[in-house]
Amino acid sequence: MTAKSRVPFYAFVLLLIAAGIAIAVWRHLELGVPWMTGEQRPVWMIEARVDFEGLGEAAKVSLHIPQDPPGFGILTEQAASPGYGFSILDNSGSRRAEWTKRNVSGPQTLYFKAQFVPDQTRPASIPEQAPQASNEFWEEPEATAVQELIDQARERSSSPESFTRELIRLLQPDSQTQNAALLVSENNRIPMLGRILNHAGIPARTADGLRLEDARRRQHLIPFLQIYDGSQWLTFDPRTGEQGVPGNLLLWRQGSESLLDVVGGDNSEVSFSMLRQTLPALQLATMEANKNGLGVLGFYQLPIEEQSMFRMLMLLPLGALIVAFMRIIVGIRTSGTFMPVLIAIAFVQTTLLPGLIAFLSVVAIGLLLRGYLSSLNLLLVSRISALIILVIFITAGLSIVGYQMGFNTGMTITFFPMVILAWTIERMSILWEEEGAREVMIQGSGSLIVAILAFLAMDAPLSRHLTFNFPELHLVVLGLILLMGQYTGYKLSELRRFSPMKAYE
Amino acid sequence: MSWISARRLNRLGMLNMNRRNVDYIGRYNERSSYPLVDNKLRTKLAVREYGVKTPKLLQVVRQQHEISHFREMASELDGFAIKPAKGSGGKGITVISGRDGDEFIKGSGARESSEVLERHLSNILAGLYSLAGTPDVAIVESLVQCIPSLARYSFEGVPDIRIVVFQGYPVMAMLRLATKASDGKANLHQGAIGVGLNIGTGNSLNAVQFNRPAILHPDTGLALENIRIEDWETMLEMASRCYEATGLGYMGVDLVVDAKEGPLLLELNARPGLAIQMANGCGLLPRLKHIESLKRLHFSPAERAQYAMTTFDQS
Numbered sequence: 001m002t003a004k005s006r007v008p009f010y011a012f013v014l015l016l017i018a019a020g021i022a023i024a025v026w027r028h029l030e031l032g033v034p035w036m037t038g039e040q041r042p043v044w045m046i047e048a049r050v051d052f053e054g055l056g057e058a059a060k061v062s063l064h065i066p067q068d069p070p071g072f073g074i075l076t077e078q079a080a081s082p083g084y085g086f087s088i089l090d091n092s093g094s095r096r097a098e099w100t101k102r103n104v105s106g107p108q109t110l111y112f113k114a115q116f117v118p119d120q121t122r123p124a125s126i127p128e129q130a131p132q133a134s135n136e137f138w139e140e141p142e143a144t145a146v147q148e149l150i151d152q153a154r155e156r157s158s159s160p161e162s163f164t165r166e167l168i169r170l171l172q173p174d175s176q177t178q179n180a181a182l183l184v185s186e187n188n189r190i191p192m193l194g195r196i197l198n199h200a201g202i203p204a205r206t207a208d209g210l211r212l213e214d215a216r217r218r219q220h221l222i223p224f225l226q227i228y229d230g231s232q233w234l235t236f237d238p239r240t241g242e243q244g245v246p247g248n249l250l251l252w253r254q255g256s257e258s259l260l261d262v263v264g265g266d267n268s269e270v271s272f273s274m275l276r277q278t279l280p281a282l283q284l285a286t287m288e289a290n291k292n293g294l295g296v297l298g299f300y301q302l303p304i305e306e307q308s309m310f311r312m313l314m315l316l317p318l319g320a321l322i323v324a325f326m327r328i329i330v331g332i333r334t335s336g337t338f339m340p341v342l343i344a345i346a347f348v349q350t351t352l353l354p355g356l357i358a359f360l361s362v363v364a365i366g367l368l369l370r371g372y373l374s375s376l377n378l379l380l381v382s383r384i385s386a387l388i389i390l391v392i393f394i395t396a397g398l399s400i401v402g403y404q405m406g407f408n409t410g411m412t413i414t415f416f417p418m419v420i421l422a423w424t425i426e427r428m429s430i431l432w433e434e435e436g437a438r439e440v441m442i443q444g445s446g447s448l449i450v451a452i453l454a455f456l457a458m459d460a461p462l463s464r465h466l467t468f469n470f471p472e473l474h475l476v477v478l479g480l481i482l483l484m485g486q487y488t489g490y491k492l493s494e495l496r497r498f499s500p501m502k503a504y505e
Numbered sequence: 506m507s508w509i510s511a512r513r514l515n516r517l518g519m520l521n522m523n524r525r526n527v528d529y530i531g532r533y534n535e536r537s538s539y540p541l542v543d544n545k546l547r548t549k550l551a552v553r554e555y556g557v558k559t560p561k562l563l564q565v566v567r568q569q570h571e572i573s574h575f576r577e578m579a580s581e582l583d584g585f586a587i588k589p590a591k592g593s594g595g596k597g598i599t600v601i602s603g604r605d606g607d608e609f610i611k612g613s614g615a616r617e618s619s620e621v622l623e624r625h626l627s628n629i630l631a632g633l634y635s636l637a638g639t640p641d642v643a644i645v646e647s648l649v650q651c652i653p654s655l656a657r658y659s660f661e662g663v664p665d666i667r668i669v670v671f672q673g674y675p676v677m678a679m680l681r682l683a684t685k686a687s688d689g690k691a692n693l694h695q696g697a698i699g700v701g702l703n704i705g706t707g708n709s710l711n712a713v714q715f716n717r718p719a720i721l722h723p724d725t726g727l728a729l730e731n732i733r734i735e736d737w738e739t740m741l742e743m744a745s746r747c748y749e750a751t752g753l754g755y756m757g758v759d760l761v762v763d764a765k766e767g768p769l770l771l772e773l774n775a776r777p778g779l780a781i782q783m784a785n786g787c788g789l790l791p792r793l794k795h796i797e798s799l800k801r802l803h804f805s806p807a808e809r810a811q812y813a814m815t816t817f818d819q820s
Binding site for chain 1 (some may be wrong): 507508509510511513514516517519521522523524527528569596627628631632633695713716717718782783786787788
């Protein structure tokens with residue numbers, strides 16, 4: 001292997017690390033999986049209530065429901081309406097909730113509930129076909145008044161947006177000119193604005209919005225004006241001329257479609273109530289992921305039992321990383337390469353101190369019994385097997401004694417991998433016989449230090465969160481481990497080991 | 506606590522563990538050749554064809570039931586050594602130097618009954634000392650009678666000579682002397698003394714125990730300064746020959762000098778330790794790089810040994 005052949009390797013490692021980070025960032029931005037644990041996000045629960053009077057015949061109620069409201073994502077949708085058939089119809093450009101029932105009479109109440117997540121990064125939906133300004137027909141003297149208003153507004157504007165703002169200002173009740181007063185009456189101001197804009201060649205439509213305030217009931221939709229600027233729909237508040245959708249405004253209806261159609265009913269009315277909820281950001285991300293199919297990339301769609309198993313498994317690479325670091329860079333000697341990781345996993349279940357006490361007592365008692373076993377002159381396999389059984393006895397004994405003494409933690413001893421414990425005892429015992437107690441202490445404490453470090457790394461809430469919710473970060477861990485495999489520099493322990501070389505310099 | 510900076514170590518050309526594993530063992534040692542050196546029995550057979558002598562093989566115990574034959578065989582012998590074929594780092598080697606009635610006298614002077622030795626054999630067969638715990642065979646070799654000129658330096662155990670051979674060139678050597686602390690074993694990390702040897706002459710350079718410089722042997726009290734290995738060139742050539750026998754580019758060759766047979770190969774090591782640098786007071790890296798920079802390697806072991814002697818002479 002020459003120095004050249006290293007380049008693809010480093011490129012590959014770099015690619016791994018970059019891919020891991022990129023996917024994680026993408027998931028964070030796209031799915032909103034939070035970097036930190038415990039992040040909370042507000043969610044608006046909005047309930048549309050439809051009341052009508054049944055006429056004693058078949059009824060069909062069709063309510064317009066939001067589709068891609070700017071600044072919000074839809075999390076859940078559900079209808080509560082006993083006795084009604086319910087479905088959501090998704091025609092191009094409009095979504096409608098439809099209730100049907102064969103025979104309806106008397107006052108009826110239907111509910112439609114949806115949860116909305118504020119999401120300012122969500123891009124405004126772009127119409128598939130650019131809308132055209134509709135032709136408006138005016139009679140005299142309106143035609144002249146409209147033309148004069150348009151001329152007036154055009155004079156003082158430079159773009160469709162500023163034209164719209166100017167027009168809104170001109171049609172303001174307190175600043176109305178004669179022309180405006182001729183056209184506008186109490187309740188046709190907004191449709192009139194739309195008509196004038198269309199006449200001026202700017203595609204315009206009305207939209208209905210809800211002002212979001214916590215715990216409001218019996219709210220009604222407020223009309224807004226939208227114009228098409230050639231690439232997207234822009235929203236204007238026709239009362240103030242303000243452009244844009246404020247953060248607390250949910251556009252329930254966009255376009256010219258009707259809000260509510262009732263066939264077979266009378267006196268229909270729709271009103272809204274709203275509630276601000278908070279959800280853990282993680283739960284939100286989970287729900288969204290499951291909804292849009294991106295959940296395939298995470299563990300969220302697995303059954304809960306498998307999820308909790310993966311929670312544990314996904315911690316292992318972290319332990320492996322710690323072991324690699326401690327052995328390659330620091331140079332701590334451990335008994336058995338990955339024994340510390342397995343012990344650390346057990347610590348995660350038992351918590352550190354009880355785990356440490358349990359581990360040390362099992363190993364100590366095991367070593368004592370092993371001393372007796374070695375005098376029995378047994379074959380290795382049966383000696384290890386006997387040791388496994390003894391280890392189980394010891395753990396059972398410690399659990400029972402611990403429980404009787406009132407320590408519930410005694411029970412958690414059972415999380416230790418028995419076979420690993422048996423082998424650890426065997427190795428330690430051989431090491432003791434051959435190399436003396438000092439080596440046992442060095443390797444034993446080395447293993448424990450690495451195990452504790454691995455435990456601290458694996459037990460941190462942040463690392464639990466990141467490893468499970470961003471499994472792609474393991475590509476980074478893999479990259480780091482591969483990089484460490486290339487480390488040919490001195491270990492920290494070697495700087496000490498070789499220190500007598502000073503004399504020969 | 507005493508520390509040395511990485512830069513100073515670099516200046517001294519000290520080879521470190523990670524670099525040894527990646528740049529030398531990983532690069533020059535074929536995986537497939539490992540079983541040859543990790544199994545002493547196979548090593549013996551492999552090097553024999555290349556004219557490298559090893560201690561006489563007395564018996565191979567492969568099965569549990571063969572252990573009973575061991576007693577018959579042992580009854581006719583005074584001294585022998587029991588070794589696990591796949592043992593590493595001198596683990597599981599029991600040296601019997603004589604007997605007293607039914608009891609065997611170990612190299613350390615302790616007495617063992619034959620039951621203990623049989624248990625030891627069965628442990629070996631079960632793989633207690635082998636790498637990764639795989640089942641093993643036990644070999645029984647005749648006891649090496651070390652030449653007195655060297656044996657007197659060592660406490661109980663037989664002193665051996667470790668030569669690091671890189672691509673067939675002996676690059677560094679040391680003499681390992683057992684001490685009381687090392688329990689008669691010639692393992693440096695157990696407390697044996699390492700005496701650096703000048704590749705050019707076979708004379709001792711300086712000595713370390715537990716990584717600290719040593720002037721005198723702690724148990725025999727002999728000065729470690731002026732040790733001279735006889736027949737040095739032959740030993741280097743022998744070590745060099747092991748390269749042809751195994752194909753391992755970077756290995757440690759352990760030799761002993763028998764009073765009757767002359768230099769014998771004890772074992773080969775595909776992952777030789779780094780302490781040899783401390784015993785020599787100089788790093789391996791410059792020498793390894795020198796060999797790597799050679800345009801054309803010398804063809805015969807004798808030429809390589811000769812080249813190493815002139816190139817790496819420290820006197």
